[in-house]
Amino acid sequence: MSEFDLIARYFVRHAHPKNRAMLGIGDDCALLLQQDGMQTAISSDMLVEGRHFFAGTDAYKLGHKSLAVNLSDLAAMGAEPVAFTLALSLPKADEQWLEKFSAGLFALADEHNCELIGGDTTKGPLNICITIFGQTPIGTALRRDTAQIGDDIWVSGTLGDARLALGAMHKEYELDAKTLNAAAVSLHTPQPRVALGLALRGVAHSALDVSDGLIGDLGHILKKSGLGATLNVDTLPAGAMLQKQSVEMRRRFTLAGGDDYELCFTAPASRREEVLGAALAANTSVTRIGSTEATPGTRLLDSDGKILDLQLASFDHFA
Amino acid sequence: MSEFDLIARYFVRHAHPKNRAMLGIGDDCALLLQQDGMQTAISSDMLVEGRHFFAGTDAYKLGHKSLAVNLSDLAAMGAEPVAFTLALSLPKADEQWLEKFSAGLFALADEHNCELIGGDTTKGPLNICITIFGQTPIGTALRRDTAQIGDDIWVSGTLGDARLALGAMHKEYELDAKTLNAAAVSLHTPQPRVALGLALRGVAHSALDVSDGLIGDLGHILKKSGLGATLNVDTLPAGAMLQKQSVEMRRRFTLAGGDDYELCFTAPASRREEVLGAALAANTSVTRIGSTEATPGTRLLDSDGKILDLQLASFDHFA
Numbered sequence: 001m002s003e004f005d006l007i008a009r010y011f012v013r014h015a016h017p018k019n020r021a022m023l024g025i026g027d028d029c030a031l032l033l034q035q036d037g038m039q040t041a042i043s044s045d046m047l048v049e050g051r052h053f054f055a056g057t058d059a060y061k062l063g064h065k066s067l068a069v070n071l072s073d074l075a076a077m078g079a080e081p082v083a084f085t086l087a088l089s090l091p092k093a094d095e096q097w098l099e100k101f102s103a104g105l106f107a108l109a110d111e112h113n114c115e116l117i118g119g120d121t122t123k124g125p126l127n128i129c130i131t132i133f134g135q136t137p138i139g140t141a142l143r144r145d146t147a148q149i150g151d152d153i154w155v156s157g158t159l160g161d162a163r164l165a166l167g168a169m170h171k172e173y174e175l176d177a178k179t180l181n182a183a184a185v186s187l188h189t190p191q192p193r194v195a196l197g198l199a200l201r202g203v204a205h206s207a208l209d210v211s212d213g214l215i216g217d218l219g220h221i222l223k224k225s226g227l228g229a230t231l232n233v234d235t236l237p238a239g240a241m242l243q244k245q246s247v248e249m250r251r252r253f254t255l256a257g258g259d260d261y262e263l264c265f266t267a268p269a270s271r272r273e274e275v276l277g278a279a280l281a282a283n284t285s286v287t288r289i290g291s292t293e294a295t296p297g298t299r300l301l302d303s304d305g306k307i308l309d310l311q312l313a314s315f316d317h318f319a
Numbered sequence: 320m321s322e323f324d325l326i327a328r329y330f331v332r333h334a335h336p337k338n339r340a341m342l343g344i345g346d347d348c349a350l351l352l353q354q355d356g357m358q359t360a361i362s363s364d365m366l367v368e369g370r371h372f373f374a375g376t377d378a379y380k381l382g383h384k385s386l387a388v389n390l391s392d393l394a395a396m397g398a399e400p401v402a403f404t405l406a407l408s409l410p411k412a413d414e415q416w417l418e419k420f421s422a423g424l425f426a427l428a429d430e431h432n433c434e435l436i437g438g439d440t441t442k443g444p445l446n447i448c449i450t451i452f453g454q455t456p457i458g459t460a461l462r463r464d465t466a467q468i469g470d471d472i473w474v475s476g477t478l479g480d481a482r483l484a485l486g487a488m489h490k491e492y493e494l495d496a497k498t499l500n501a502a503a504v505s506l507h508t509p510q511p512r513v514a515l516g517l518a519l520r521g522v523a524h525s526a527l528d529v530s531d532g533l534i535g536d537l538g539h540i541l542k543k544s545g546l547g548a549t550l551n552v553d554t555l556p557a558g559a560m561l562q563k564q565s566v567e568m569r570r571r572f573t574l575a576g577g578d579d580y581e582l583c584f585t586a587p588a589s590r591r592e593e594v595l596g597a598a599l600a601a602n603t604s605v606t607r608i609g610s611t612e613a614t615p616g617t618r619l620l621d622s623d624g625k626i627l628d629l630q631l632a633s634f635d636h637f638a
Contacts, residue, residue, distance in 0.1 A: 042404060
């Protein structure tokens with residue numbers, strides 16, 4: 001099967017419901033027209049076999065996750081998904097794999113009205129690079145550098161189940177099959193919080209998505225906004241499977257687990273009702289976990305209000 | 320060196336001359352604002368070590384080429400470069416490599432006023448994925464599906480020297496060092512024909528860039544426009560080093576060499592003077608090599624006007 005046949009068979013769809021692209025797959029470039037009053041939010045993520053996912057990962061789930069991590073970046077900006085490009089390096093033209101991968105990819109894309117408008121396919125070690133495009137009215141994007149002193153710090157959904165599953169898969173510890181399978185749902189098919197991000201426009205002061213671990217990612221907001229924070233560690237919402245583990249593990253994996261794809265955001269204390277209203281409208285739970293303050297650094301408190309001294313490292317690809 | 324340090328040291332530049340991005344590297348997404356009356360042209364290319372370039376390729380040249388192939392896609396649409404994202408998978412955080420790669424990348428980016436606005440870095444087999452953004456006034460993009468019957472077919476620059484160098488590097492044949500080095504310039508540091516693409520807006524009927532070999536790439540224009548063509552094979556402009564080789568090799572490598580990154584375009588015969596004027600304005604040579612016609616298929620003629628029966632295959636990543 002040639003490269004052009006591959007593209008045509010699995011990735012070209014002629015009747016996308018929205019057809020926002022003026023010109024899509026099959027020319028040197030796709031052409032996109034921005035709506036009046038809108039700006040375009042752009043993010044690229046690269047997923048590498050053996051690094052971001054195990055060799056042999058189910059292709060349907062991989063298709064889902066590849067787009068989910070990009071949609072999560074749009075969610076973190078409060079941007080509405082519009083379109084994406086897919087660059088794919090494959091060891092071989094495996095039709096069964098492509099069929100499943102594209103099915104998982106398009107199922108999530110359709111859910112978010114996000115159109116595939118171009119890309120590249122080549123032979124090589126398995127590597128999936130998606131660049132995604134979203135839109136926000138000019139000036140409304142949720143940024144990292146705009147948190148204010150005294151903001152509440154919030155997180156969506158739950159944290160740590162993806163890390164719990166990953167640790168078992170890496171043989172750090174054993175989990176019974178039922179627990180592992182349940183936790184692995186968070187790892188393999190994260191649900192990007194697009195609706196919540198949209199609902200938080202004009203309410204939150206700042207936001208990002210938690211991909212490398214809460215404490216490290218929150219650190220980006222704090223650093224860029226010139227602030228510090230206090231977190232009430234035992235209020236962090238642990239995943240259903242992580243809740244059954246030790247306090248020590250729960251603290252570690254909620255604070256620095258990684259692969260959560262939840263939103264962490266800050267909003268003024270005066271707008272708690274609006275935050276809860278946005279969460280309700282988006283059908284996504286949110287938990288208030290601390291607050292920002294002028295003093296640099298992040299202080300971790302236990303349920304008695306005592307300082308916790310935990311050694312934690314955010315995930316780093318070259319550490 | 321951590322991922323964040325890497326990004327900061329080699330890829331974040333605070334004082335880009337144009338600063339078209341409203342928000343650049345360091346948030347979940349970059350933010351771009353489209354100018355009034357413009358549409359955005361988008362293209363993604365993925366370069367894999369061992370497939371698109373040899374292991375050990377000079378990092379400066381690789382930085383140049385990675386962006387050049389994307390700029391070439393903008394050129395082929397008649398789009399003005401605006402910005403790009405870079406996703407990079409690296410086996411290790413090699414500072415010397417990164418310094419050279421980023422220098423080659425930014426030298427070409429600056430030449431074309433094209434700003435790096437975001438991306439991703441990760442550990443893995445060397446893979447470079449750039450997504451590029453350009454702009455064209457709405458309705459002016461040079462497409463593949465808009466060639467007309469009786470158009471002249473043109474190609475920019477020269478063809479085949481990249482393929483000539485590649486064959487010697489693959490030990491298909493031997494070249495003396497001087498010839499190989501001269502031919503390899505085309506392979507390693509192609510010059511994207513951005514100025515020519517811009518000058519051809521409103522003049523050419525259709526265009527694309529020649530990356531997989533002229534005859535296969537021209538075939539995309541013909542197929543999408545529902546046309547056929549006759550090419551005068553011996554008028555094809557061979558690279559300076561290829562000109563010294565056999566007629567057979569010259570024909571084969573100009574027709575189906577690959578890696579040329581020249582523009583192939585069609586324009587009405589009534590506008591030859593304007594095409595030549597555009598080429599002059601862009602300081603890029605162009606050669607008229609044939610014409611389109613209603614009869615499907617591509618007929619190849621020699622210098623006596625006799626039909627040539629050549630077996631040629633366009634480059635295909637999964638063939």
